[in-house]
Amino acid sequence: MPIGINGAVVSLWQLKKDFGQVGAVRDVSLEIGAGEFLTLLGPSGSGKSTTLMMVAGFETPTGGDIAIDGKSVIGVSPHRRNIGMVFQNYALFPHLTVAANIGFPLKQRGIGRAERDRMIKNTLDLVRLPGYGDRYPRQLSGGQQQRVALARAIVFNPRLLLMDEPLGALDKQLRESLQLEMRRLHADLSITFIYVTHDQEEALTMSDRIAVMNEGHIVQLGRPEDLYDRPCSRFVASFLGESNFLPGVVHSFQGDSIVVADCAGTMLRAVTPSGNEPAVGQKVVLTMRPERMKFANGIDSPNCNRMRARVTEAIFAGERCRYLLAAPDGTAMVLKEPSGAAVRRRAVGEMAEITWSAADTVVV
Numbered sequence: 629m630p631i632g633i634n635g636a637v638v639s640l641w642q643l644k645k646d647f648g649q650v651g652a653v654r655d656v657s658l659e660i661g662a663g664e665f666l667t668l669l670g671p672s673g674s675g676k677s678t679t680l681m682m683v684a685g686f687e688t689p690t691g692g693d694i695a696i697d698g699k700s701v702i703g704v705s706p707h708r709r710n711i712g713m714v715f716q717n718y719a720l721f722p723h724l725t726v727a728a729n730i731g732f733p734l735k736q737r738g739i740g741r742a743e744r745d746r747m748i749k750n751t752l753d754l755v756r757l758p759g760y761g762d763r764y765p766r767q768l769s770g771g772q773q774q775r776v777a778l779a780r781a782i783v784f785n786p787r788l789l790l791m792d793e794p795l796g797a798l799d800k801q802l803r804e805s806l807q808l809e810m811r812r813l814h815a816d817l818s819i820t821f822i823y824v825t826h827d828q829e830e831a832l833t834m835s836d837r838i839a840v841m842n843e844g845h846i847v848q849l850g851r852p853e854d855l856y857d858r859p860c861s862r863f864v865a866s867f868l869g870e871s872n873f874l875p876g877v878v879h880s881f882q883g884d885s886i887v888v889a890d891c892a893g894t895m896l897r898a899v900t901p902s903g904n905e906p907a908v909g910q911k912v913v914l915t916m917r918p919e920r921m922k923f924a925n926g927i928d929s930p931n932c933n934r935m936r937a938r939v940t941e942a943i944f945a946g947e948r949c950r951y952l953l954a955a956p957d958g959t960a961m962v963l964k965e966p967s968g969a970a971v972r973r974r975a976v977g978e979m980a981e982i983t984w985s986a987a988d989t990v991v992v
Contacts, residue, residue, distance in 0.1 A: 634662055634663065634787065634818065634819075635661075635662040635663035635664065635787055635788065635818060635819040635820030635821075636662060636696050636697050636787040636788040636819070636820050637659075637660065637661060637662050637696070637697055637698070637820075638658075638659075638660040638683065638694070638695070638696055638788065638820060638822065639658075639659050639660075639693075639694070639695040639696075639698075640656055640657055640658040640659075640660075640679070640683075640692070640693075640694055641657050641692055641693045641694075641695070642655050642656070642657055642691065642692040642693070643655070643656040643657070643679065643682065643689055643691070643692035643693070643694065644656075644689060644690045644691035644692050645675070645678050645679075645682060645687060645689055645690050646690045651844050652673075652675050652678045652844055653675040653678050653679050653682070653689075653844045654675070654843075654844035654845055655692070655845070656675070656679060656692070656841075656844075656845070656846055657692075657846075658839060658846065658849070660820060660822065661820075662820060663818045663819060663820055664820055664821070664836050664837065665811075665814050665820075665821040665823065665834060665835050665836045665837075666820075666821070666822055666823070666835065666836065666837050666838070666839065667822075667823045667824070667825060667830075667831040667834065667835040667837075667838045667839070668680060668822065668823070668824045668825075668839050668841055669825060669826070669828060669831040669838050669839065669840050669841065669867075669868070670826065670840060670841035670842055670867070671826055671842070671867065672826065673843075674841040674842050674843065674844070675841050675843070675844040675845075676824045676826075676841045677792055677793075677824050679824075679841070680790055680792055680822060680824045681792075682694060683711075683790060683822065684706055684709070684711055684713055684790050685701065685704060685705060685706035685709050685711075686706060688702075689702065696709065696711075696788065697787075707736075709788075710784075710786055710787070710788075711786055711788045711789070711790055712781035712782050712784075712786040712788065712789040712790065713781055713789075713790050713791075713792075714774075714777050714778055714781045714789070714790070714791040714792070714794045715777070715792055715793075715794065716792060716793040716794060716795075716796045718765070718773045718774060718776070718777045719777065720765040720773060720776060720777060720780075721765075722764070722765050722766060723764075724764075725761060725762055725763065725764055726752075726757070726760050726761050726762070726763050726764070726765070726768070726776050727745075727748050727752075727761035727762065729765070729776055729780055730748050730751060730752070730761075730776065730779045730780045730783050731744045731745075731747075731748050731783070732780065733780060733783060733784045734747060734748070734783060734784055737784060747783055747784075748761065748783065749761070751779045751782060751783040752779060754779070754782075754813070754816065755775040755776075755778055755779045755809075755813070756775070756809070757772060757775050757776065757779070760772070760776075770798050770802070771798060771802045771805075771806060774794060774795065774798065774806065775806075775809075777794070778794070778813070782813075782817065782819075786819065787819050787820065788819065788820045788822070789817075789819055789820070789821050789822070790822050790824075791821065791822070791823045791824065792824045793824055793825055793826070794823075795807065795825075795827075795830065796825075796827075803830070804833075807830055807833045807834055808833075810823075810834055811833075811834050814834075823835070828867060828868045828869060831852065831868075832852045832856065832868075832869075835852055836851070837849065837850060837851055837852075838850065838851075838852055838855055838868075840855065840863075840864050840867065840868065842863055842867075847860070847861060847863060847864060848860045848861070848864045855868055856868055856869060856917075857988075857990075858899075858990060859871075859915065859990065859992055860992065861992050862913060862915070862992045864992075865915045865990070865992050869917065870917070870918055870962060871915045871916065871917060871918075872915065872916050872917075872918060872921075872961045872962060873913055873914070873915050873992075874891040874892055874896070874913070874914045874915075874916075874955075874959060874961075875890075875891070875911065875912070875913050875914075876888035876889060876890050876891035876896065876911070876912060876913075876914060877889050877890050877909060877910070877911055877912070878906050878907065878908050878909060878910045878912055879895065879908070880908060881900070881908075882897070884899065884900060885897045885898065885899065885900065885986055886898050886899070886900045886905075886906070886991060888912060888914060888991075891914060892935065892955035892956055892957045892959040893955070893956040893957045894933075894934075894935045894955075894956065896914060896933045896935075896986075896989060897933060897986035897989065898914050898986060898989035898990060898991050899986070899987060899989065899990055899991070900991070906991065912991050913991070913992055914989050914990065914991060914992075915989075915990050915991075915992050916984055916988055916989050916990070917988060918950075918961075918962040918963050918964040919948075919964040920984050920985065920988040921961075921963045921964075921982055921983070921984040922963070922965060922982065922983060922984065923963070923965065923974065923980050923981070923982055923983075924980075924981040924982060924983040931985055931986055931987065932983045932984065932985055932986065933983065933984055933985070933986055933989060934981055934982070934983045935955060935956070935981070935982055935983075936955075936956055936979065936980075936981055936982075937953040937954060937955050937956075937961060937979075937980060937981075937982050938953065938954045938977065938978070938979050938980075939951055939952070939953060939974045939975065939976055939977065939978045939979075939980060940952045940953060940954050940960075940976065940977075941976060942973065942974055942975065942976055944967065944973075945967075946967070947966065947967060948964050948965065948966055948967055949964070949965050949966075949967050949971075949973065949974075950962065950963075950964050951963045951964075951965065951974060953980075953982065961982075963982060
């Protein structure tokens with residue numbers, strides 16, 4: 629298997645797809661760089677799989693354009709787009725051996741037997757299944773079947789690989805292991821990956837960039853850390869991880885910070901949203917991640933927000949303790965604290981002061 633294959637550049641321009649009166653994809657425009665690992669992330673019905681199927685050629689757009697390496701592929705049949713595709717259900721031929729399954733696209737392309745055997749062997753080594761060529765799909769575990777499906781999708785050296793929820797049928801431990809394998813394979817091949825999932829942890833682990841979709845639109849696009857730390861909306865903040873939300877009113881501005889009053893009876897500071905600065909007196913919503921909050925240790929910091937809260941529930945979850953809290957006005961909040969023998973567990977009903985950085989407080 630050649631290493632360092634250049635990936636394809638994929639361009640979507642005002643892409644639309646209607647099913648009757650329902651707009652599944654609405655004016656999606658996106659530029660995916662050569663060799664990039666981009667994930668389409670969103671809930672069921674957000675349009676992510678439909679977008680992927682249009683890139684693959686299995687769905688015809690209602691409007692807009694799709695270009696691969698600068699050439700429109702609208703009207704080009706799927707098999708002529710030279711794209712690798714991996715599905716959730718593997719789609720392996722049960723009556724064929726692993727080698728025959730992987731070699732199927734090579735045979736369709738008229739590649740001779742000796743060259744096919746060489747390419748199949750190299751690809752089995754790449755997906756870490758050496759010596760499995762003579763087995764049948766029924767003799768493999770779910771994870772091994774998914775590796776065979778992946779091998780079949782890359783054996784003919786495509787410049788673009790599309791994956792639709794490929795790990796969705798696997799258990800958590802195996803899924804996490806294969807996520808790391810996907811990253812390794814992407815680094816080895818240097819081709820463009822477009823990946824579809826509803827699993828935010830999966831998207832954060834593997835992607836160079838994530839396009840969060842909702843109701844047929846891309847609502848935010850960026851690097852995993854940017855989307856997680858600076859969500860642009862309440863939807864993104866709640867879908868990409870867990871978040872607390874506190875409504876308030878803009879009181880004033882202090883340097884790069886915005887001061888918000890009436891937040892559960894407390895005045896808090898937050899980062900000013902880029903390009904969308906609210907006005908004094910405007911109602912806003914602040915969001916903060918539960919794992920960025922902690923119980924105060926009595927040391928004041930000028931860059932931290934503080935609030936009194938009552939513990940309403942305490943849940944031990946192995947590496948973390950998850951606390952449900954009630955703010956002074958009764959607003960429910962969540963705090964996640966690393967567990968440890970030296971960490972004092974908080975009791976239900978206990979009053980405590982919680983603190984978190986103003987830099988981790990975002991207006992959405």
